[in-house]
Amino acid sequence: MESTLRRTWSEIDLDALKYNYSVLRNKVGKSVKFLGVVKADAYGHGSIMVSKTLEEAGADYLAVSSIDEAMELRVNGIKMPILILGHTPKEQVERLIEYDITQAVTCKAKAKEYSNEAVKINKILKIHIKVDTGMSRLGYLCDGDFFDTGIEGILEAINMRGLDAEGIFTHFAVSDEDDEKSVEYTKHQLKLFKDVISEVERRMGRKFRIRHCANTGAVAKYPETYMDMVRPGLLLYGYGAYAKELGLKPVMTLKTTVSTIKIYPAGTPVSYGGIYVTDKTTRMGVLPYGYADGFFRALSNKATLMTANGKAFVRGKICMDMCMIDISDMPDVEVGSEIEVFGKNNPIEELSDLAGTIPYELTCAVSKRVPRKYIVNNEVIEQELMLRMRG
Numbered sequence: 001m002e003s004t005l006r007r008t009w010s011e012i013d014l015d016a017l018k019y020n021y022s023v024l025r026n027k028v029g030k031s032v033k034f035l036g037v038v039k040a041d042a043y044g045h046g047s048i049m050v051s052k053t054l055e056e057a058g059a060d061y062l063a064v065s066s067i068d069e070a071m072e073l074r075v076n077g078i079k080m081p082i083l084i085l086g087h088t089p090k091e092q093v094e095r096l097i098e099y100d101i102t103q104a105v106t107c108k109a110k111a112k113e114y115s116n117e118a119v120k121i122n123k124i125l126k127i128h129i130k131v132d133t134g135m136s137r138l139g140y141l142c143d144g145d146f147f148d149t150g151i152e153g154i155l156e157a158i159n160m161r162g163l164d165a166e167g168i169f170t171h172f173a174v175s176d177e178d179d180e181k182s183v184e185y186t187k188h189q190l191k192l193f194k195d196v197i198s199e200v201e202r203r204m205g206r207k208f209r210i211r212h213c214a215n216t217g218a219v220a221k222y223p224e225t226y227m228d229m230v231r232p233g234l235l236l237y238g239y240g241a242y243a244k245e246l247g248l249k250p251v252m253t254l255k256t257t258v259s260t261i262k263i264y265p266a267g268t269p270v271s272y273g274g275i276y277v278t279d280k281t282t283r284m285g286v287l288p289y290g291y292a293d294g295f296f297r298a299l300s301n302k303a304t305l306m307t308a309n310g311k312a313f314v315r316g317k318i319c320m321d322m323c324m325i326d327i328s329d330m331p332d333v334e335v336g337s338e339i340e341v342f343g344k345n346n347p348i349e350e351l352s353d354l355a356g357t358i359p360y361e362l363t364c365a366v367s368k369r370v371p372r373k374y375i376v377n378n379e380v381i382e383q384e385l386m387l388r389m390r391g
């Protein structure tokens with residue numbers, strides 16, 4: 001779908017994605033499988049194009065959070081194995097099997113439901129057992145006093161008819177924190193995960209085909225967590241301190257344009273509430289980029305966006321569809337000029353720090369009315385707009 005507007009858009013650099021994948025692939029080695037996490041529309045980068053790129057680059061597995069996200073990939077021709085990290089309603093088990101989608105199994109109740117449904121249609125559902133080693137979210141609780149009951153629950157699921165336990169995995173809570181306590185916590189999670197695996201494998205008399213736990217922090221800092229497969233998201237997209245250390249490249253650049261320029265005398269209140277009042281004659285640019293595009297309103301009067309003449313301050317409240325920037329003394333910024341919200345020239349980490357959040361939230365927040373341009377070799381190879389134009 002083409003967008004005819006030159007308003008606000010995101011540029012997705014698929015070469016940067018390929019580059020990041022190859023750096024990470026070299027880091028983890030050829031013998032370790034590589035799962036790319038593409039949930040939430042690939043963290044806002046577009047899961048279909050991201051998955052196609054990873055598939056071509058040689059990745060082994062993909063992960064999403066729901067069956068809708070998995071189906072979106074299958075319907076668009078992605079053939080790679082796909083793991084659903086979250087729950088799927090039991091009514092959808094037949095679909096999972098039909099489309100060869102792997103399902104996480106996180107507790108006894110779900111295991112039973114999935115088994116029953118698979119047996120009903122005389123088919124096998126491929127599953128990965130999820131172990132809760134300290135994230136305290138989904139998974140069989142196995143820490144401390146829960147070890148024995150955890151192991152028994154896992155063995156029970158593995159032995160249920162209709163289920164094929166291809167893999168087992170866990171998720172780290174603080175692998176991306178550098179303080180001593182977090183390092184200890186991560187090591188404890190890893191040791192517990194390994195203990196669970198050896199006990200389960202001993203009692204079932206065979207090994208899991210794929211054991212995995214390494215998210216972004218673990219891939220960056222704990223090679224001992226790689227096991228059979230790594231499972232990064234953020235690193236692939238090139239954000240955060242570890243991406244920087246590894247020389248990875250940001251995949252998304254979010255751009256907008258100057259739609260109007262106004263000159264105000266000193267003492268002019270700007271935007272809703274008048275929280276900013278000009279202190280001098282001010283040249284102000286109006287940008288077609290507001291909170292409905294994914295700009296956090298909490299960044300009103302705080303954020304800086306990158307222009308051809310350096311950083312310009314957002315002035316006054318960010319509106320639904322627009323915001324204002326101060327471009328006094330920025331002679332190269334004219335109507336139609338490109339403004340970089342974040343990306344190659346304006347690191348997303350600065351904006352996410354300012355908003356008190358993480359890069360993940362900013363890329364996920366880019367809304368459906370912002371078209372995406374996929375770039376290969378400095379050329380736009382595809383454009384995508386998520387609005388309902390197909391009538």
Ligand SMILES: *Cc1c(COP(=O)(O)O)cnc(C)c1O
Pocket residue numbers: 037039085171215216217231232233234235
């Ligand atoms: C989101 C997610 C990941 C990827 O996390 P990153 O921090 O982006 O690497 C890995 N595993 C699970 C279970 C997740 O939910």
